[in-house]
Amino acid sequence: MYLTRKVALTSMVAILFVIQLFSFLYPVIVSAKEQVIYVVKVEQTIDKGLARYLDRAFDEANEGDADAIILEINTLGGSVDAAVDIGELIIREQIPIIAFIKGNAISAGSYISFSADKIFMEPNSNIGAAAVRTISGEEVDPKITSFWASKMENAAKQQGKNDEIARGMVDPNVEIPGISKKGELITLGSDEALQYGIADGIANNRNELLKLLGLENARVEEVSLSPAEMLARLVTNPFVIPFLLTIGLAGILIELFIPGFGIPGIVGLSAFGLYFFGNYLAGFAGLESIFLFVIGFILMVIELFVPGFGIFGVIGVILLGSGIVLAAENSSYGFIGLTIALFVNTILAFILFKYFSYRGIWNHFILKEEQNKAMGYVSHDKDVNLIGKKGKTVSKLRPAGIAIIEGIRYDVVSEGNFINMGQDIEVIRVDGTKIVVREFEIKN
Template structure:
């Protein structure tokens, strides 16, 4: 009987050996690819019954719309979401503040910071107006207050992070009730949140994370592709390739290949650029620069169009993306390389065009001038003072006329063409 009770007791004890947590790493700017990655990871962790999802966060900020999408996914999650600002030296800046505050459990590693969430005017035509900036700031402040109130965090600090761009270290954030705890690494985090009660929509959940298995979730191929083309450098290169392709197709109708590749690159570029702060003046300068370089091929400007195109392309590339975040800017190395390669390509194309214009014709009647042949008949004097006969040039028999006395089988050279009659002379006379 005792043995049976003993077995029943242990059978009733929950088995935590199979507990596991999902962990994802979010680094860099917050963009649509990041939002999709976090959303899909939450869904996957929920479906597979994970104890919680840990988001290791290190971001300078990003797009407000993508941030709203992430916060929405976290607030409606059916499992606990832990945002861990990690490793040391990482930050939860701007958009990272909203994401961290929305977590069920907010954690920071030693040597990290959080704050400076004031929205930056990144409109396409440059800085936004004061009225629009105030509207955006008020909207962001209301948004962050809502998040802080729902998670019982410091509402005043959250609003100051938006309006005054304040920032705090991990110890200051813990003291001000911005985060829940400090952990040195993932294992320390899982130990500290073990047994913690978390309120989710379905009720309270007690976390069992001590000695839980850790499953790292990577981006799938689609999310990696979206993240890749969301890179401003890739977007810039795609834009240039797209413009090249379309313009070359217009310049040479029927080529097809440049047009198809150009259209694909442009569509991908527009997807990337809609997630980036575009300056349309910069975009216009890039298009103008390439058009000027194309015109140089057809119009002799003694290099003026090339110089103007290069300057326009360089200035437009620098102005294209207007963002205070380094990760959302185009690398100067990429810009200089792209402009240099573009100018060199067009200079090469111009050189080839000029060479083609100066080259002796290789097809048609004009190509016969200067060619040698053999006289087939004796040239007989005609009434116009020229002697006429037949010659073979390039395996073809032609009527010919000459001012020389030419006998059969003598070598001749073509001096010109009049209608369908060749003007020829003795080859030795040419020498």
């Protein structure tokens, strides 16, 4: 019994010793773990495609057990909606995020910077000027400005920055003595940002930044845009959209007027394909927008070959346009791009019709028959005596067509209704060169 107690006591002492030893060695073991830093570039225009790229990069950083994420920022801004999404993504992230401004963090770029845990800047870099503008550069509704100013203010306050300066970057009515006058947006250089507590430090390069953070020995992993993400960001750019749509419509128009072995048509359809594929990759275009475009295109082709009194064409144009607008990140981008493309192609269509209407597929839709006396056609300047005469249609009257009256072919027109081919007709009046007829039934 005594031996058993002695063994139990010895075991307990051994366990306590192991626990104490582990608690002593744990900090050493943790510090010996290789530190990992993920670097993600925030460049060019801020858009939804960038938001999706950052989401993927953050997932990779979590899988790689990163100690910090550095956002290397150099942008003149972009979409407010995309910036808000990115800001929320940064705020939710558990890994510390450092904004390193390498050049400019203007407009939406400044909001992304304020959302990060710390802000560092290269010498002579800038942050601020975050006024909201439309794609054409016009001022937006004051409610949108107020919303954006509030987002900037809250982001700065949450990270312990000067929220009044953040608001002054959006609202020109904010006046801060020594920093800005009323009517001016605040933009700070690196030295000013450090002076007023917006920046946490200045670093000449990435290596110097890592030293300031105590991460100079960390392994650096750069997350680059995939080819698909690069394509998506390119073709969804608001300034690229009108170009793609213009090329798409122009290719189809040229194919109609000028024979090109299908090359113009292929180029045009490829431009539309890039537009929809890029927006689909970026998560903007759903299958419904692509379906609307395809059905609209098919209806327009049907209108060319099977006349439907314009119904197929009108519905086709509406569906095609709807598909283009719905596929864009912002419907206004799609609408503006489509409007520009239609304007340019209207001019192109006029030029093509004037100089090339006798060539290409369009040539098949042009009436080439010539009316002359040798073929039995006569003028109608002395046809008043035809009133009351009977004849028969040799083509459908829609309402105009051709009829034979007393053995002679005449261009005639009905009273407005359609008359089938082979129908007996009667001349009811002659207005100048216009011979008006109506259906006539022969009674037995």
